[in-house]
Amino acid sequence: MTLREQVADTTRFGVTARILHWLMAVAIVAMIFVGGSMVGSLGNYGRLLSIHKTLGIVILVLAVIRIVNRLRQGPPRQADPLSRPERLLANGSEILMYALFLAQPIVGWCLVSASGIPIHLLGGVRLPAIVPTGAGLYAALRTVHSVLAYALLAAFTAHICAVLFHALVLRDRLIRRMTFGGRGAPER
Numbered sequence: 001m002t003l004r005e006q007v008a009d010t011t012r013f014g015v016t017a018r019i020l021h022w023l024m025a026v027a028i029v030a031m032i033f034v035g036g037s038m039v040g041s042l043g044n045y046g047r048l049l050s051i052h053k054t055l056g057i058v059i060l061v062l063a064v065i066r067i068v069n070r071l072r073q074g075p076p077r078q079a080d081p082l083s084r085p086e087r088l089l090a091n092g093s094e095i096l097m098y099a100l101f102l103a104q105p106i107v108g109w110c111l112v113s114a115s116g117i118p119i120h121l122l123g124g125v126r127l128p129a130i131v132p133t134g135a136g137l138y139a140a141l142r143t144v145h146s147v148l149a150y151a152l153l154a155a156f157t158a159h160i161c162a163v164l165f166h167a168l169v170l171r172d173r174l175i176r177r178m179t180f181g182g183r184g185a186p187e188r
Contacts, residue, residue, distance in 0.1 A: 011076050012177050020066045021178050024059060024101070028156060031055045035149060053112065054121040056105040063101035076177060097159065100152045107145045114138040 013021070034055060038048045082090060112119050113129035114137040120126050131137060166174040 011078070013076055014069075014073050016069055017066070017073060018178055018180060020062055020069060024062045024066065027055055027059050027062065028152075031059065032153065032156075050120065050122055053108070053119065054123075056108045057121060057127070059101060060105035060109075063098065063105075066101075067098060093155065093158065093162075097152075097155050100148060100155055104145070104148045104152055107141055107148055111138065111141040111145050114141055 012018075031052065034048055034052050038045060038052060041048060109119070109127065110131045113131045114134055116129075116133035118126060119129065131141075163175055166172055
């Protein structure tokens with residue numbers, strides 16, 4: 001299937017939405033590895049923290065762009081209609097993931113702001129503090145950031161499991177909505 005045919009396919013997300021989706025997927029997988037490595041690496045903690053903060057801001061910017069794009073473009077039509085419970089689950093999980101994509105980096109930015117440490121990203125970019133410095137606020141934000149990290153990991157894992165279920169068990173070609181190329185999973 002050519003790119004022109006993909007653009008004309010009203011059951012697929014637009015090219016911009018698909019590019020943003022996969023850029024965010026790569027950034028989130030990288031964040032999972034960097035975040036996990038930070039916990040067990042004292043020697044590289046500073047470098048990993050700088051990468052972590054930069055990825056967080058990249059994810060925040062991509063999430064905002066994705067939301068604006070989604071509001072402007074709307075979702076594609078369903079090739080196979082979903083039942084009401086399936087539609088509610090799909091819409092609810094999408095809203096949850098977008099909320100987490102926004103909340104987690106904002107809480108992380110607040111967390112670093114509350115620590116009083118200057119917020120430097122890779123490339124020397126410095127972000128302003130967005131909350132006052134304070135030990136109590138820092139402790140609370142650290143807890144919230146950790147809880148949101150586990151929630152985001154769970155939502156991301158559930159999303160991957162749902163995609164695999166549709167591709168490998170249902171074989172309903174739902175994955176075609178967000179991929180490039182023509183076939184997706186073969187028909188039953």
